[in-house]
Amino acid sequence: MTTDHIGHFPFLVEPFSEDFTGRLSWRFLGNHLLRCASLHAGTHGFGYSQMQEAHHAWVLSRLVIELDEAPRTGDAYVIDTWVSRIYRQFTDRLFAITDGQGRIFGHASSIWALIDIDSRQPLDLSAMENGGFSEAVCERTVPIAAPGRVRVKSEQPERCLQARYSDLDINGHVNSIRYIEMVLDLFPPTLLAEHPARRIEMSYCAETYAGEELQLFHDAEPSGRHSVEIRKIDGQVVVKAAIELS
Amino acid sequence: MTTDHIGHFPFLVEPFSEDFTGRLSWRFLGNHLLRCASLHAGTHGFGYSQMQEAHHAWVLSRLVIELDEAPRTGDAYVIDTWVSRIYRQFTDRLFAITDGQGRIFGHASSIWALIDIDSRQPLDLSAMENGGFSEAVCERTVPIAAPGRVRVKSEQPERCLQARYSDLDINGHVNSIRYIEMVLDLFPPTLLAEHPARRIEMSYCAETYAGEELQLFHDAEPSGRHSVEIRKIDGQVVVKAAIELS
Numbered sequence: 287m288t289t290d291h292i293g294h295f296p297f298l299v300e301p302f303s304e305d306f307t308g309r310l311s312w313r314f315l316g317n318h319l320l321r322c323a324s325l326h327a328g329t330h331g332f333g334y335s336q337m338q339e340a341h342h343a344w345v346l347s348r349l350v351i352e353l354d355e356a357p358r359t360g361d362a363y364v365i366d367t368w369v370s371r372i373y374r375q376f377t378d379r380l381f382a383i384t385d386g387q388g389r390i391f392g393h394a395s396s397i398w399a400l401i402d403i404d405s406r407q408p409l410d411l412s413a414m415e416n417g418g419f420s421e422a423v424c425e426r427t428v429p430i431a432a433p434g435r436v437r438v439k440s441e442q443p444e445r446c447l448q449a450r451y452s453d454l455d456i457n458g459h460v461n462s463i464r465y466i467e468m469v470l471d472l473f474p475p476t477l478l479a480e481h482p483a484r485r486i487e488m489s490y491c492a493e494t495y496a497g498e499e500l501q502l503f504h505d506a507e508p509s510g511r512h513s514v515e516i517r518k519i520d521g522q523v524v525v526k527a528a529i530e531l532s
Numbered sequence: 533m534t535t536d537h538i539g540h541f542p543f544l545v546e547p548f549s550e551d552f553t554g555r556l557s558w559r560f561l562g563n564h565l566l567r568c569a570s571l572h573a574g575t576h577g578f579g580y581s582q583m584q585e586a587h588h589a590w591v592l593s594r595l596v597i598e599l600d601e602a603p604r605t606g607d608a609y610v611i612d613t614w615v616s617r618i619y620r621q622f623t624d625r626l627f628a629i630t631d632g633q634g635r636i637f638g639h640a641s642s643i644w645a646l647i648d649i650d651s652r653q654p655l656d657l658s659a660m661e662n663g664g665f666s667e668a669v670c671e672r673t674v675p676i677a678a679p680g681r682v683r684v685k686s687e688q689p690e691r692c693l694q695a696r697y698s699d700l701d702i703n704g705h706v707n708s709i710r711y712i713e714m715v716l717d718l719f720p721p722t723l724l725a726e727h728p729a730r731r732i733e734m735s736y737c738a739e740t741y742a743g744e745e746l747q748l749f750h751d752a753e754p755s756g757r758h759s760v761e762i763r764k765i766d767g768q769v770v771v772k773a774a775i776e777l778s
Contacts, residue, residue, distance in 0.1 A: 301570055301580075302563040302707075306700035306742070313698065317548040324547055334547075359702070451721050452559065452713035454552035456605070458721075461548075467698035475697050475704075475742040496552070496721040 291424045292368040293326035296386065299361045307479055309356035310363070312470060312486070316351065316463030319381055319394055322365045330369075330422045341403045346396060346462050347376065349488045352430045353383070353392035356482070363391060368424040375399050375408040377419065380428045393428040433487045436526035438515040443501035444472055449494045460494040460524075469514045469527045472504055481531035489526040492518075500524065537670045538614040539572035542632065545607045553725055555602035556609070558716060558732070562597065562709030565627055565640055568611045576615075576668045587649045592642060592708050593622065595734045598676045599629070599638035602728070609637060614670040621645050621654040623665065626674045639674040679733045682772040684761040689747035690718055695740045706740040706770075715760045715773045718750055727777035735772040738764070746770065 297318060305311040327333040327344070337343060357363045364386035371378040381394035399408040411418055447468070455461035466486055470478065494500060498518060505513045516525040543564060551557040573579040573590070583589055603609045610632040617624040627640035645654040657664055693714070701707035712732055716724065740746060744764060751759045762771040 300567060302567050302701065302709075304702045305697070306702060306704045308702050311698075321546060321548050450717035451551070451719065451724055452557075452717050454721060455548065456550045456552060456554050458552045463548075471696035471698050473697065475700060478697060 290368075291330070291422050292366050292426065293322060293329065295322045295325065295365045295367070297363050297365065299357045299359050299363065301359060304359055306475055307482065309358055309482070310361075312351075312466050312483070313463055315353075315356070315383070316349075316466055317461075318365060319349075319351070319367075319396075320346070320462065322367045322381070323379055323396065323398075326367050330419065332419050332422075337400065338403075342400050342409065343403050345399045345401050345408075346490055347399055348397040348433050348490070349394065349462065350396070350430060350433050350485070351392065351394040352485045353483070355391055357385070357391055362386060368426060369419065369422045370424060370426065372411045372418065372420055372423060374410055374412055377411055380426070382428060393430045395428060395430060395432070397433075430485070433489065434528060436487070436489060436513050436515070436528050438503045438505050438513045438526075440503045440505050442503070444504040445502045447500050447502075449496055449498050449500060451496070453494075454496055458495065462488070462490060465490075465516060465525045465527070468500075468502065468516065469525075469529060472502060472512075472514065473531075477531070483529055484532040485528075485530040487528040490524075491526065492522055492524045494518070494524050536614075537576070537668050538612050538672065539568060539575065541568045541571065541611045541613070543609050543611065545603045545605050545609065547605060550605055552721055553728065555604050555728070556607075558597075558712050558729070559709055561599075561602070561629070562595075562712055563707075564611060565595075565597070565613070565642075566592070566708065568613045568627070569625055569642065569644075572613050576665065578665050578668075583646065584649075588646050588655065589649050591645045591647050591654075592736055593645055594643040594679050594736070595640065595708065596642070596676060596679050596731070597638065597640040598731045599729070601637055603631070603637055608632060614672060615665060615668045616670060616672065618657045618664065618666055618669060620656055620658055623657055626672070628674060639676045641674060641676060641678070643679075676731070679735065680774060682733070682735060682759045682761070682774050684749045684751050684759045684772075686749045686751050688749070690750040691748045693746050693748075695742055695744050695746065697742070699740075700742055704741065708734070708736060711736075711762060711771045711773070714746075714748065714762065715771075715775060718748060718758075718760065719777075723777070729775055730778040731774075731776040733774040736770075737772065738768055738770045740764070740770050 303314040366382040512529040514527040549560040612628040758775040760773040
């Protein structure tokens with residue numbers, strides 16, 4: 287189903303897809319957002335397999351998710367997604383998460399680059415043959431702030447972990463959404479039960495492979511905002527995250 | 533769809549539900565098995581919510597999964613499930629995982645107890661009012677061995693971890709399938725790529741709550757079988773597992 291280049295993907299919160307609060311888990315929601323992005327790109331001719339033929343691959347650079355309220359077990363929800371902008375080496379993809387009948391659960395925004403698989407260099411998306419993907423652009427916006435800048439001052443890791451089998455996705459590196467769980471795992475569940483995450487901002491800087499050690503650095507700011515950096519042992523930043531609890 | 537008290541649940545291996553080998557992940561498969569169990573029980577009058585009304589709850593005691601071959605991205609698969617036996621405090625539930633057209637991906641068996649929520653004591657399932665669930669029993673079998681006995685001799689934990697937000701399910705304790713991932717996380721992914729797990733046997737002995745520390749003890753037996761015990765700091769055994777790699 288596609289109207290005005292907006293993809294509509296209906297889901298149900300199935301048992302065993304909730305977190306301990308009984309609401310759709312960030313893991314399920316996050317992976318469904320990525321899946322909808324992939325399906326929508328596929329129907330417009332620039333999905334994973336089409337890009338692979340041209341030796342290109344989409345790389346997620348930023349992801350912001352804001353949830354006013356996560357759906358509960360048995361609730362129906364719809365993910366709308368569309369490409370809102372193409373500019374040089376990046377394209378913005380937006381998401382609306384609703385009950386399909388006017389109730390808004392939340393929104394998300396993402397920034398992607400298209401890289402050449404061989405050179406690992408990003409392509410200029412605004413200068414592609416035949417206008418590239420510009421026909422897919424839809425100007426609908428979402429009412430969430432753009433990602434900000436994350437700086438973590440703490441030099442003492444709050445947690446160290448090793449990337450393992452269950453962290454990896456089909457590409458052999460740590461799944462983008464798994465990092466959201468790693469960040470949320472820094473908080474005691476009792477805190478998250480009373481103050482669920484309202485906004486999660488992820489900036490993806492590097493890939494992590496199986497066996498690599500990761501260190502999580504965490505600043506709790508007076509504003510209630512939490513900043514997290516996930517770094518490799520040699521200091522390379524893998525992920526920067528900002529979390530706002532409700 | 534139900535025939536002869538067998539529930540048939542069709543699925544598709546969706547993108548982001550695979551592990552790094554490109555096959556349906558144990559996490560997805562495992563949670564789908566539990567979900568099918570729950571749906572099937574619900575249609576027969578002994579599901580989660582029906583039992584809750586009577587202050588009863590199903591508790592998973594054993595789970596064995598054997599996979600000849602896991603389906604890949606885009607593959608359709610069907611989970612058949614039925615109750616095969618009711619005896620005293622336990623009931624056996626079996627599963628067949630096929631492509632719905634004769635190709636067998638694997639099988640699973642599980643043992644459940646029904647406890648009284650207040651007393652935490654198991655009920656005698658063979659002595660329930662009106663025959664209990666005996667009408668649902670179907671004698672179809674599965675060609676996998678019953679779970680064996682797991683003994684781990686190693687006294688040196690191979691890994692220690694703390695139960696965190698992302699490990700918990702809606703009940704507030706570590707998800708049964710998450711323990712399978714904890715066990716598989718003991719193996720280097722390079723090993724699992726060449727020798728994927730063929731049989732996983734889980735025996736659930738106690739619940740783990742957020743913040744509790746777990747220690748994983750692991751014996752590699754000369755037969756190629758791996759035995760794992762997950763224990764709390766005080767020595768209480770939470771899970772016993774036996775893994776056979778292919």
